[in-house]
Amino acid sequence: MANDHSRRKFIKKLGGSTLFAIAAPTIIAEAANVKDKGVQILKRRSKVPANDRINIASIGLGIMGFGNLKAALSREGIELVSGADCYDGHLQRLKELYGTDIKTTRNYEEILEDPTIDGVIISTPDHWHARQAIAAMKKGKAVYCEKPMVKKIEEGDEIISTQKASKLAFQVGSQWASSIVIQKAKELYETGAIGQLNFVEVYTDRFDAKGAWQYSIPPDASAQTCDWKSFQGGVTNLPFDSTRFFRWRNYQDYGTGMAGDLFVHLFTRLHTITSSFGPERIYATGGLNYWKDGRDVADLMLGLFDYPKTDKHPAFNLSLRVNFVDGSGGGDSMRLVGNEGEMVLNGNSVTIRNKKLPLAPGYGGWDTFGTFPENTQNEFVKAYNEKYKEVKPQVLPVGELVFQAPTGYDMRVDHFDNWFNAIRTNGVANEGPEFAMRTTGPALAANLSYQEKNIIHWDPVKIRRKQSS
Incomplete structure (x- = not known):
């Protein structure tokens, strides 16, 4: 039923x-x-109004780091302040793409100490995710963390409890959740x-x-x-x-x-x-x-x-x-x-x-029906017709x-829109x-x-x- x-x-x-x-x-x-x-x-979701500017920084500037920045900076009211990475070439590339005024550093902790930054995008290797996400929230930063959120199962509890205590917007970067x-x-x-x-x-x-x-x-x-x-x-x-x-x-x-x-x-x-x-x-x-x-x-x-x-x-x-x-x-x-x-x-x-x-399963074909004696087949058909007499075509x-x-649809854009909206409204991300x-x-x-x-x-x-x- x-x-x-x-x-x-x-x-x-x-x-x-x-x-x-x-x-x-x-x-x-x-x-x-x-x-x-x-x-x-399908229709794209309506634009999220840019009520106020959000300053962001990127921690990790590999393939996902640059891809995430491209999606994030396509939205209105979003400004990139700084980026951190362990390879100097990635820091140089960040300035080539987004301007020489972008601050760069090898030390992500410098970014967390910057009071002008509202949110960080963490696109580092997996073994860094939990400690950087927790540190960022403890410094009052909203977090967009690449998946997987943790490298070890036991790291999950602290991220969950830290986010609950801080009530900061937290989004993990498996963008299918917003597609x-x-x-x-x-x-x-x-x-x-x-x-x-x-x-x-x-x-x-x-x-x-x-x-x-x-x-x-x-x-x-x-x-x-x-x-x-x-x-x-x-x-x-x-x-x-x-x-x-x-x-x-x-x-x-x-x-x-x-x-x-x-x-x-x-x-x-x-x-x-x-x-x-x-x-x-x-x-x-x-x-x-x-x-x-x-x-x-x-x-x-x-x-x-x-x-x-x-x-x-x-x-x-x-x-x-x-x-x-x-x-x-x-x-x-x-x-x-x-x-x-x-x-x-x-x-x-x-x-x-x-x-x-x-509703009526039928009989014959690849079925035991053909193996029955003729009189048994006749009895079967009679019983079958009686059982399913009310079944209509x-x-x-x-x-x-x-x-x-x-x-040209990019689900990452919707995923970032959802995170930015959660930052602006003190809401919950997808x-x-x-x-x-x-x-x-x-x-x-x-x-x-x-x-x-x-x-x-x-x-x-x-x-x-x-x-x-």
């Missing part, structure tokens, strides 16, 4: 919108084949577009050196141009190594591997759509099969996750895969499967395909319903520390499962590992 109610909500919602006029043929068409897709272009595509998927899921969820599969596959974290190393990289001691942050005490410095994701000392970098994004999408707190059983496997360049993290990782029933969703199972050696060329897709259809997310689009089981869904983000730990925690638990070759029992409410029973 609950499924029927959800499905009626979905159809009713479509029926009351302009979308229905476009997409109705894909919802109720009786034709066996539907060639034309009903595609709705208009994911928000549309959430709306569709909640209105019963696919019926009762039972299974989710997600993959992110790549097939190029840069996608496998073999980033370019500048020819001037040296112990003089790189603050190697500060970069290590006390977790290692090694001679200068430019490969570790610029390709830190490949090393467990500084990074969190595929799970911390990419599983977190996949969990963010899923948890935003379903309002889930996370799984209760986690198992991961994989290996280092191709990129044997000195790294100590996997280049293929598979994860299985059991989600318990909650008041927001039924129990379901999740399969995740990340493969850096995909000879088909790579790709990214997410599929939520229900008893009345599937929802597929590819890039900046979400597609609904519906198929519903008939149904008009079943055929085809697809597609929603597409506008050309991806605060508790939400982020519910995506980071299972990802890091997957790393533990891979390393220990064991199932991890997880408490999605308390956000911590359970002791095995």
Whole structure:
């Protein structure tokens, strides 16, 4: 009954919108084949008014650091004051892009001491996230912290408690939480577009050196141009190594591997759509099969996750895969499967395909019916017809319903808009520390499962590992 109610909500919602006029043929068409897709272009969110200026600084100026700045500075009322990084070339590049008046430093603590800065964007290696985020909040700065929020599960509690005490705007940089595509998927899921969820599969596959974290190393990289001691942050005490410095994701000392970098994004999408707190059983496997360049993290990782029933969703199972050696060329897709259809997310689009089981199951074909003696078959048919005599022919869904983000859409811009609005209004950002730990925690638990070759029992409410029973 609950499924029927959800499905009626979905159809009713479509029926009351302009979308229905476009997409109705894909919802109720009786034709066996539907060639034309009903595609709705999603609207970008309205601009957030720039009521007052926000001064920001960037801590970490690698790929994500510069990418985050580009998105943040595209918004009105945002001014870059300073930047910190351990490589002099990144500091030079910051001035080339944004002006010689931008303050630069190797020491991020100088930024935290500047009273003119309202918020900091932390885009450093994973082992720095927690300590820099906590230090920034203790100095009264709003924080935008790259994912994963923490490198170790036990670091999460202090970030959560520090943010609660400070009430500062805190956003983690898995921008899917603010994507208009994911928000549309959430709306569709909640209105019963696919019926009762039972299974989710997600993959992110790549097939190029840069996608496998073999980033370019500048020819001037040296112990003089790189603050190697500060970069290590006390977790290692090694001679200068430019490969570790610029390709830190490949090393467990500084990074969190595929799970911390990419599983977190996949969990963010899923948890935003379903309002889930996370799984209760986690198992991961994989290996280092191709990129044997000195790294100590996997280049293929598979994860299985059991989600318990909650008041927001039924129990379901999740399969995740990340493969850096995909000879088909790579790709990214997410599929939520229900008893009345599937929802597929590819890039900046979400597609609904519906198929519903008939009320009368039928007989014959690949079935035991043909093995019965003739008189038994006749008795079966008589009983079957009596049992299903009230079942009427149904008009079943055929085809697809597609929603597409506008050309050039950048979800990072919406994610920064959300953070800036939280700063201006003393509000709560979409991806605060508790939400982020519910995506980071299972990802890091997957790393533990891979390393220990064991199932991890997880408490999605308390956000911590359970002791095995």
